[in-house]
Amino acid sequence: MVRRTLPPLSTLKAFEAAARLRSFKEAAEELNVTQSAISHQVASLERNLGTSLFRRLPGRVELSKAGELYFPVVQDALDRIALTTDLIRQSHAPAALTVQVYVTVAVRWLIPRLQKFKDASPEIAISLDASLLDWEFNADRADIGLIYTRSPDRPNVSYTLLRRERLVAVCSSATAKAISSPADIRQFPFLAVTGTAEDSSIWAASVGLPGLIQKSSPVFDSNLLAIEAAVNGQGVVVVPEFLVEADLATGTLAIPVQSDVMQPGGWYLTYLQRRANEKAIRKFLDWIRQQ
Amino acid sequence: MVRRTLPPLSTLKAFEAAARLRSFKEAAEELNVTQSAISHQVASLERNLGTSLFRRLPGRVELSKAGELYFPVVQDALDRIALTTDLIRQSHAPAALTVQVYVTVAVRWLIPRLQKFKDASPEIAISLDASLLDWEFNADRADIGLIYTRSPDRPNVSYTLLRRERLVAVCSSATAKAISSPADIRQFPFLAVTGTAEDSSIWAASVGLPGLIQKSSPVFDSNLLAIEAAVNGQGVVVVPEFLVEADLATGTLAIPVQSDVMQPGGWYLTYLQRRANEKAIRKFLDWIRQQ
DNA sequence: TCACCTACATGAATTTTATTCATGTAGACG
DNA sequence: CGTCTACATGAATAAAATTCATGTAGGTGA
Numbered sequence: 115m116v117r118r119t120l121p122p123l124s125t126l127k128a129f130e131a132a133a134r135l136r137s138f139k140e141a142a143e144e145l146n147v148t149q150s151a152i153s154h155q156v157a158s159l160e161r162n163l164g165t166s167l168f169r170r171l172p173g174r175v176e177l178s179k180a181g182e183l184y185f186p187v188v189q190d191a192l193d194r195i196a197l198t199t200d201l202i203r204q205s206h207a208p209a210a211l212t213v214q215v216y217v218t219v220a221v222r223w224l225i226p227r228l229q230k231f232k233d234a235s236p237e238i239a240i241s242l243d244a245s246l247l248d249w250e251f252n253a254d255r256a257d258i259g260l261i262y263t264r265s266p267d268r269p270n271v272s273y274t275l276l277r278r279e280r281l282v283a284v285c286s287s288a289t290a291k292a293i294s295s296p297a298d299i300r301q302f303p304f305l306a307v308t309g310t311a312e313d314s315s316i317w318a319a320s321v322g323l324p325g326l327i328q329k330s331s332p333v334f335d336s337n338l339l340a341i342e343a344a345v346n347g348q349g350v351v352v353v354p355e356f357l358v359e360a361d362l363a364t365g366t367l368a369i370p371v372q373s374d375v376m377q378p379g380g381w382y383l384t385y386l387q388r389r390a391n392e393k394a395i396r397k398f399l400d401w402i403r404q405q
Numbered sequence: 406m407v408r409r410t411l412p413p414l415s416t417l418k419a420f421e422a423a424a425r426l427r428s429f430k431e432a433a434e435e436l437n438v439t440q441s442a443i444s445h446q447v448a449s450l451e452r453n454l455g456t457s458l459f460r461r462l463p464g465r466v467e468l469s470k471a472g473e474l475y476f477p478v479v480q481d482a483l484d485r486i487a488l489t490t491d492l493i494r495q496s497h498a499p500a501a502l503t504v505q506v507y508v509t510v511a512v513r514w515l516i517p518r519l520q521k522f523k524d525a526s527p528e529i530a531i532s533l534d535a536s537l538l539d540w541e542f543n544a545d546r547a548d549i550g551l552i553y554t555r556s557p558d559r560p561n562v563s564y565t566l567l568r569r570e571r572l573v574a575v576c577s578s579a580t581a582k583a584i585s586s587p588a589d590i591r592q593f594p595f596l597a598v599t600g601t602a603e604d605s606s607i608w609a610a611s612v613g614l615p616g617l618i619q620k621s622s623p624v625f626d627s628n629l630l631a632i633e634a635a636v637n638g639q640g641v642v643v644v645p646e647f648l649v650e651a652d653l654a655t656g657t658l659a660i661p662v663q664s665d666v667m668q669p670g671g672w673y674l675t676y677l678q679r680r681a682n683e684k685a686i687r688k689f690l691d692w693i694r695q696q
Numbered sequence: 697t698c699a700c701c702t703a704c705a706t707g708a709a710t711t712t713t714a715t716t717c718a719t720g721t722a723g724a725c726g
Numbered sequence: 727c728g729t730c731t732a733c734a735t736g737a738a739t740a741a742a743a744t745t746c747a748t749g750t751a752g753g754t755g756a
Contacts, residue, residue, distance in 0.1 A: 139733080
């Protein structure tokens with residue numbers, strides 16, 4: 115008599131993800147394991163049940179009859195467990211929030227304002243994650259992200275639009291004095307930043323200077339470095355306005371040529387939809403919208 | 406940001422059992438592991454959740470606030486999984502049924518009739534488990550049990566009364582001829598069987614022979630052996646009537662002294678309540694009630 | 697009141713299980 | 727027809743669960 119009512123529960127995690135995504139490969143990515151691990155786990159569950167749960171088709175899998183029966187039950191059960199597990203963790207863990215943010219935004223915008231949030235919500239421990247690697251929100255590393263995107267439409271992610279930004283070209287005031295018409299800009303190095311070519315060319319087009327960005331332009335890893343270079347009179351850089359507001363106010367940076375063109379995308383606060391009601395996330399969201 | 410929505414699911418098995426039984430020791434027994442394993446698993450879950458789930462009291466445990474919140478959810482989720490898992494296993498496993506039965510009953514009653522069941526339900530593969538070790542039904546080893554008990558009241562177990570049996574004393578016909586009154590029985594060895602002292606003394610009392618069973622009586626491990634000894638003229642044994650019906654009919658055994666006393670307990674078919682609707686169990690039950 | 701018992705805890709050793717790595721297979725796609 | 731993609735598979739490795747041996751604390755009975 116071989117009878118073991120519950121299957122090895124760990125295999126269910128793999129099965130649920132594979133069934134939901136209809137792909138072992140994607141399930142593997144979601145669970146941060148290899149495709150091989152999912153394959154083994156599913157095979158082990160199938161052996162345990164004495165029936166196969168997936169039909170293996172070329173290049174993909176689909177649920178078998180038994181899989182169709184099993185999946186909703188397993189998914190529902192794991193959902194319930196996950197929900198209550200989070201509830202218990204939340205009520206017992208000290209509140210903490212990791213904010214994903216680009217270095218430039220962190221240094222030139224967020225950090226100067228962050229003390230106010232800490233004063234208002236001292237019970238929430240804030241960490242910043244500015245590892246440049248992710249341009250998009252990465253829910254594995256952060257609870258909430260302050261990001262720029264043209265397509266705020268990833269599934270299961272909430273986007274709250276904070277602002278659309280005007281693009282401005284900035285340089286040191288000395289440099290600005292030497293520029294009286296848009297064309298004069300060509301006399302100075304154009305400071306390029308990886309990943310922002312679109313912003314630059316939109317701005318250049320708006321002032322009638324196509325081809326402003328040359329292959330020979332100095333290239334920086336991030337806006338932060340390019341802005342510092344501009345402050346030091348090394349050229350002109352195009353950035354969203356809020357990153358240089360303080361410098362414009364103090365005169366550290368100046369606008370050589372006016373333009374009213376906007377960034378094509380928007381700046382958003384993003385977080386996982388299912389976490390929308392967590393206190394720390396709500397508080398940070400409410401606070402940042404007032405800024 | 407430490408976030409792992411699902412806890413290690415294997416720890417939930419231990420938690421559920423411990424919470425339900427309100428004892429780590431009993432949970433360990435149910436899951437066939439050591440108490441230490443449960444303790445480690447629960448501790449690991451508690452570490453993962455960041456809060457304790459049990460209050461450790463001297464000699465026992467009770468659920469903490471968080472435990473009270475978690476337990477019903479986990480129990481319900483595991484129940485759902487178990488239910489559907491069984492469903493899938495059933496529909497894909499070749500039907501098989503292990504019947505727990507005492508050796509004597511197997512040899513003298515069940516096996517002679519079993520072919521009829523196999524003929525009627527050839528799709529069900531029958532195994533017998535007559536390992537003497539369990540006097541009670543053991544759901545880990547068998548699907549259904551044919552057992553004798555005075556208290557058919559274990560939780561989660563269904564009992565279907567098959568019959569109550571008359572106790573008869575039997576011996577070879579040669580021995581029977583030498584016995585004309587109850588007292589004559591004392592001239593022959595009384596064949597004792599471990600675990601049936603009660604039956605013997607009830608019978609002895611009913612015919613006015615208290616103290617019939619002596620310390621010097623030969624003792625057998627099971628009725629089967631004692632009956633064989635009686636067949637071979639080695640003495641008198643008291644057994645439930647159905648075990649010797651065939652021998653009485655053929656004259657291999659005889660009843661030296663009549664009595665109408667019944668066994669205090671009954672003969673039951675037992676199985677886990679939750680498995681009452683399985684086809685193999687229902688079929689065996691229906692068949693055996695006709696015998 | 698003092699052994700002794702019972703139930704749970706704990707750390708190290710061990711066994712079992714999960715995962716990776718390296719490679720294989722089969723069909724789709726250019 | 728090669729090449730790519732997604733999954734399978736077996737051996738090696740890493741991680742996790744379990745046991746074993748022992749400890750602790752409170753309760754129980756001589």
